[in-house]
Amino acid sequence: xxxxxxxxxxxxxxxxxxxxxxxxxxxxxxxxxxxxxxxxxxxxxxxxxxxxxxxxxxxxxxxxxxxxxxxxxxxxxxxxxxxxxxxxxxxxxxxxxxxxxxxxxxxxxxxxxxxxxxxxxxxxxxxxxxxxxxxxxxxxxxxxxxxxxxxxxxxxxxxxxxxxxxxxxxxxxxxxxxxxxxxxxxxxxxxxxxxxxxxxxxxxxxxxxxxxxxxxxxxxxxxxxxxxxxxxxxxxxxxxxxxxxxxxxxxxxxxxxxxxxxxxxxxxxxxxxxxxxxxxxxxxxxxxxxxxxxxxxxxxxxxxxxxxxxxxxxxxxxxxxxxxxxxxxxxxxxxxxxxxxxxxxxxxxxxxxxxxxxxxxxxxxxxxxxxxxxxxxxxxxxxxxxxxxxxxxxxxxxxxxxxxx
Numbered sequence: 016x017x018x019x020x021x022x023x024x025x026x027x028x029x030x031x032x033x034x035x036x037x038x039x040x041x042x043x044x045x046x047x048x049x050x051x052x053x054x055x056x057x058x059x060x061x062x063x064x065x066x067x068x069x070x071x072x073x074x075x076x077x078x079x080x081x082x083x084x085x086x087x088x089x090x091x092x093x094x095x096x097x098x099x100x101x102x103x104x105x106x107x108x109x110x111x112x113x114x115x116x117x118x119x120x121x122x123x124x125x126x127x128x129x130x131x132x133x134x135x136x137x138x139x140x141x142x143x144x145x146x147x148x149x150x151x152x153x154x155x156x157x158x159x160x161x162x163x164x165x166x167x168x169x170x171x172x173x174x175x176x177x178x179x180x181x182x183x184x185x186x187x188x189x190x191x192x193x194x195x196x197x198x199x200x201x202x203x204x205x206x207x208x209x210x211x212x213x214x215x216x217x218x219x220x221x222x223x224x225x226x227x228x229x230x231x232x233x234x235x236x237x238x239x240x241x242x243x244x245x246x247x248x249x250x251x252x253x254x255x256x257x258x259x260x261x262x263x264x265x266x267x268x269x270x271x272x273x274x275x276x277x278x279x280x281x282x283x284x285x286x287x288x289x290x291x292x293x294x295x296x297x298x299x300x301x302x303x304x305x306x307x308x309x310x311x312x313x314x315x316x317x318x319x320x321x322x323x324x325x326x327x328x329x330x331x332x333x334x335x336x337x338x339x340x341x342x343x344x345x346x347x348x349x350x351x352x353x354x355x356x357x358x359x360x361x362x363x364x365x366x367x368x369x370x371x372x373x374x375x376x377x378x379x380x381x382x383x384x385x386x387x388x389x390x391x392x393x394x395x396x397x398x399x400x401x402x403x404x405x406x407x408x409x410x411x412x413x414x415x416x417x418x419x420x
Contacts (some may be wrong), residue, residue, distance in 0.1 A: 025100055025101075025193030025197065026193060028095060028127075029130055030131060032130055032132070033128075033135035034131070035131070036131055036135075037135070039075050040132075043074035044071050047070050047071050080125060083124035088124065092120065092123055092124065092204060093107070093108045102200050106200065106204045109210060113209060115207045119204060122203055127196075133188070133192070134188050138189075145181040145182035146179075146182045149176075149178035152171045153171070243272060263307075267304075267308060298316050301334060302316070310338070310341075310342060311349045311350060312350045312351075313351050314351075315355070317355045317356060318354065318356065319356050329391060330411065332388055333409060334352065334365070341405070345367040345405065346368040346370050349367075350365070350366070350367040352364075359412065359413055360394075360412050361413050362410055364406070364407065385409075392412065393412050394412060395409070396408070
């Protein structure tokens with residue numbers, strides 16, 4: 016039943032082209048007859064018939080091509096191809112119409128009209144004539160249109176069989192033409208080279224956005240969950256012997272969880288298009304949080320007063336991930352954080368003693384996120400073991416407000 020439905024939709028597509036082609040020819044015919052009647056003398060009207068037919072044919076082709084230039088026709092043809100031709104090919108109705116799109120659309124409209132007109136001619140002219148000829152040959156009647164008929168019996172039978180085959184071909188003419196249209200539609204209404212480039216760029220933008228969201232969730236929510244896990248373990252150990260210290264740990268868990276929930280709500284609001292991205296530019300609060308959680312952190316932070324918000328967010332994300340890595344993978348002891356600025360750049364340095372696993376070539380998702388943030392800002396990152404210390408050296412270009420975008 017699915018195949019029958021598909022074939023019927025293809026037949027309907029061809030009939031729609033036939034209807035439009037017939038209307039086009041009628042309009043051109045009326046105009047041309049009026050023009051030739053006024054321009055030519057009555058005595059010469061017999062001689063003008065070939066020219067009139069040629070003018071009608073040429074005018075019909077030009078009017079059909081003009082239909083392909085009408086705004087919105089490509090969108091209609093794309094929709095018709097998807098629903099009536101059951102095309103699964105990649106079809107585009109671009110927002111910005113280029114000359115290549117117009118040429119494609121004009122050629123496809125002409126093919127649609129010509130194909131429909133051919134099928135309609137087969138069904139309405141060829142099929143009745145061939146069927147009538149086959150019947151007349153079998154019944155020994157004169158053929159229509161004054162055609163000569165074979166007088167012998169075998170000749171009439173062969174003629175009747177040939178006429179029947181022609182009638183059958185006319186009856187089924189829409190079938191191969193519909194299949195051909197379904198196969199060719201991608202070449203006429205599919206993406207151009209420019210469209211494919213735009214589609215590739217759009218996919219790259221979507222992938223970059225997905226990576227950004229994953230990075231934000233890892234750096235924000237992942238960082239908060241890491242603190243919650245560490246503080247919960249410490250609180251469990253202190254619950255009996257030092258209840259007050261355990262309570263402080265649980266207070267940290269509560270505040271961190273609330274902050275993570277607020278960050279998650281802000282991120283979801285961004286995804287729904289209803290709010291700006293969450294801001295995390297307070298490096299002082301980030302440092303104090305790690306110190307309260309037991310990290311021996313020596314920090315020196317010097318930021319310019321006119322630090323752009325976007326750069327501040329990226330910087331805070333980088334610092335949060337590097338400090339979280341130092342907590343998770345370091346051997347304990349002192350962690351050093353240095354942030355300073357020159358006239359043209361921000362310099363960031365984080366050092367800690369490496370853990371038992373030694374170096375971590377390439378890093379995990381966290382360090383990958385750090386490198387992505389640095390690349391987004393056009394900076395450089397050197398992360399690895401230096402003189403038996405796990406060291407991250409980051410340099411970000413400083414674009415001050417009013418001097419860059």
